[in-house]
Amino acid sequence: MPAKVSAAKSRAALHISARVCAELLLVLVAVAVALWLLDRMWSVVWPLTLGLLLTTLTWPPTRFLRRRGWPPALAAGLVTVLFLLVAAGVVALIAVPVASQSGELTDGVVEGVQRLREWAAGPPLNIGDAEIDRAFDSGVDRAQDGLGSAVSALVSGVNTVVNGVITAVLALFLMFFFLKDGPRFLPWLSRQLPGRLATDIPTVAARGWSTLGSFVRSQAAVGLIDAVLIGIGLWILDVPLVLPLAVLTFVTAFVPIVGALFAGLVAVLIALVSNGLTDALIVLAIIVVVQQLEGNVFQPMIQSRGLGLHAAVILLAVALGGNMAGIVGSLLAVPVTALIAVVWGYVREQLAEPPAEPEDDGEPMPGAALPS
Structure with a gap:
């Protein structure tokens, strides 16, 4: 016969679930x-x-x-x-x-x-x-008719x-x-906070600062890769204004999604008016390939290595940030996610149990010198 469900255990499980839901709320x-x-x-x-x-x-x-x-x-x-x-x-x-x-x-x-x-x-x-x-x-x-809207x-x-x-x-x-x-901020902050906060918050702030530096450096590296690859493609096709377009690509790389679209649109337009439709389509193909490599290969790999985040986490963070706050959300999604990871890592360190010390059974460790 099947085991009978315990009413006491069911009530206890229900109470625990209700308490967890209330705390999450x-x-x-x-x-x-x-x-x-x-x-x-x-x-x-x-x-x-x-x-x-x-x-x-x-x-x-x-x-x-x-x-x-x-x-x-x-x-x-x-x-x-x-x-x-x-x-x-x-x-x-x-x-x-x-x-x-x-x-x-x-x-x-x-x-x-x-x-x-x-x-x-x-x-x-x-x-x-x-x-x-x-x-x-x-x-x-x-x-x-839409003049008022335009104004x-x-x-x-x-x-x-x-x-x-x-x-x-x-x-x-x-x-x-x-x-x-x-450099004087963290010591000043430590003096203003009581108890453990005088240690915890400055430590988290220092780690967060290091994380922000890693984010900016990785974003600059991604922008440089984009600028070099797109610049080489424009140079091979003999499109004018190669250097300004490469610099524009690097600068706009710090604004995810929209920055790449803007730089790509400018490059395609210049290729169209100077080289014709065929070269413009080739430039468009180059930009699409480079942007796909950036979004799916370069950026996740470089940022995940510098920020300690998995590439999938970075992709999801950018998508969520863009849906919540548009361009600014996409720009801040990765550093905010990295800062959350820093805080969570520090909390885990503080909540982790210290490693158990080996019991002393009175016997010397192998290789230890015996007292003379």
Whole structure:
């Protein structure tokens, strides 16, 4: 006969399940409140986060200067100025060649549109000028109807640009202060916290800082690989503006998904207006292959090695971050996941039981010297 279910054990299991569910519910509520507070304070949190990421890039030269006896403020100021000069140089490296060839590119765009129109007029589409004109008139009517929406979008875009400039300025100032006073932060934090927190939080903060540095370095390595591979492809096809496009690819690699799409679109457009449709399709194929290698091979492998995270975890984190917060979520998904892993690893260390000491049975260990 089958064993009879114990009522006492069933009630105990039900009580345990209810308690676990209640505790998980409390944790989810706490997480929801934390996310709500984070959203309310985003105007401060985002510049702070960006400043920390920039500091991980600029801290090695600052540390080098400080070890050579430079005052902290002078070393931080010099590195900040050099960082601004490098950023301005990158912008100039992209903008100046494009501006110098803007006329040629504009003529190429017009010619490309005309070619597309002639191609559409022939078989198999056989779209005549009348259909094209009607489609153009329809597009104009829709544009006029949506003028109010366009104005709203323009105002929103201007506000976004202004907010971006303010965020960048705040991040640069925070970077300077982090470079100048960063080494004094953890000792100061230890003095402000009571009990075990004076040890636990500075330790986790130090490990988190190391993790952020690994993330930025790995992202730079991935961007460099993308820039080199795509640059070689553009150079073989004799596409103009190879160096600016390679630099643009490297810079936009720090913005996942959208950055790659933007750099790829620019490269395909320039290849179309300068080399024709065939080379543009080849460039598109090269970019798609490189981006697939980046997303599925280079980035997971390099970041998993530097951050101690499995490649599948990184892919899932980027997907979840993008769904939750768009571009910013994709950008911060990997470092946030790595920081969570750092906290969890430290908690596990503290909760782990110490290894059992071997019992002393009074006999000497093999090879031990006997007392004389």
